[in-house]
Amino acid sequence: MARLISIFWTTDGIGDGIENGYVQDQLTRWQRMLWLSSPTTMGIATGYLNELEVTASDLELQVNTGACMAYGFPAWLLTAATHTLEPSTISDTGWRMVIRIKWDKRTMETVLLQNTGGVIDIPEITQDVGICWEVSLAYGIVSPEGIVTINDDRAYMSQPGEGIGSTMVADDTIEAINIQNRERTFWCDALSGIGPGATEPAWQEGIGWEFVADDTTSGYGAFTVPDDFTSDLKIRAVIVDSGGDSGTIRIRNNAQYGQGVDYSTYLGKTTTETIAAPATTIKAEVTELEPTPIIGDFFLMEFDRYGDHEDDTSTDTIYFLGWIIEYQADS
Numbered sequence: 001m002a003r004l005i006s007i008f009w010t011t012d013g014i015g016d017g018i019e020n021g022y023v024q025d026q027l028t029r030w031q032r033m034l035w036l037s038s039p040t041t042m043g044i045a046t047g048y049l050n051e052l053e054v055t056a057s058d059l060e061l062q063v064n065t066g067a068c069m070a071y072g073f074p075a076w077l078l079t080a081a082t083h084t085l086e087p088s089t090i091s092d093t094g095w096r097m098v099i100r101i102k103w104d105k106r107t108m109e110t111v112l113l114q115n116t117g118g119v120i121d122i123p124e125i126t127q128d129v130g131i132c133w134e135v136s137l138a139y140g141i142v143s144p145e146g147i148v149t150i151n152d153d154r155a156y157m158s159q160p161g162e163g164i165g166s167t168m169v170a171d172d173t174i175e176a177i178n179i180q181n182r183e184r185t186f187w188c189d190a191l192s193g194i195g196p197g198a199t200e201p202a203w204q205e206g207i208g209w210e211f212v213a214d215d216t217t218s219g220y221g222a223f224t225v226p227d228d229f230t231s232d233l234k235i236r237a238v239i240v241d242s243g244g245d246s247g248t249i250r251i252r253n254n255a256q257y258g259q260g261v262d263y264s265t266y267l268g269k270t271t272t273e274t275i276a277a278p279a280t281t282i283k284a285e286v287t288e289l290e291p292t293p294i295i296g297d298f299f300l301m302e303f304d305r306y307g308d309h310e311d312d313t314s315t316d317t318i319y320f321l322g323w324i325i326e327y328q329a330d331s
Helices: 024-035
Strands: 054-057 060-063 066-070 073-077 081-084 093-102 107-114 132-142 148-152 182-189 192-194 208-211 216-224 229-241 248-259 271-276 281-286 297-306 318-329
Touching: 024 073, 054 148, 060 093, 066 093, 066 132, 073 107, 081 107, 107 132, 182 216, 208 216, 208 229, 216 318, 229 248, 229 297, 248 281, 297 318
Parallel strands: none
Antiparallel strands: 054 060, 060 081, 066 073, 093 107, 093 132, 132 148, 182 318, 192 216, 208 318, 216 297, 229 281, 229 318, 248 271, 248 297
């Protein structure tokens, strides 16, 4: 009959209280199930000393102080361990720093794996339960000139299962840099415009600014790049067609941006297109701005209808409302 197996009872031979004590595999299995949902990669103790970070000084690689749980075996390093790279005179050489368990020696240690003869491939780790188990800390390349590159390969201990709820996290303990980026949007109103004869286009309540056929009409708006911006700013104009006519409508979406009063430093990317009427849609997307905007940049937006252009053949009036702004945020 299948049953749960438990540990830590008094070892008196009753039930799971094994008379001759608990064996190594029971204790390491207990640690793996609590802290290592992926024992092939996980193991670093978060926030303890220097978290076994690997750094370099010339050809000396240093595994800094910290603690880990490798395949259920806990260990700690109270004094930094140093390993020396041996560059090849032929070409770049790959290396890897690992935590190694050796069952026959009953030890855990930091070990530098390094290829020879100028082989640039990164050495593979060994994971053979009961013999040798390695978990990667870092890897990189050493050049014949002694230039060392380091790639952090540490994976931290975590509790498997449902994940961490908000009640398990103390206030102000998670930094924005450690939160996965997500897409955010906000709305930018069209605040004013210039219509035929340099007059302001009419505002239709609940619809938008009136952009008539047979002339050029422009609408304007402004915004600043939010404090949580990281990348991928997209600016989409929102228009509504009065409907009823076929033909085409010629439109343009343009952005100027920069810091403070220097908002016109960069002209941004102008999108001009001819769309089919009736046009009730989001159009003229501006993306891939170069250089990439930064937090606090001021944007001056302009949306145009070229009603007197040869490609604008529709007699429909369109109504311009403003812009939808999308971006990747850091939290």
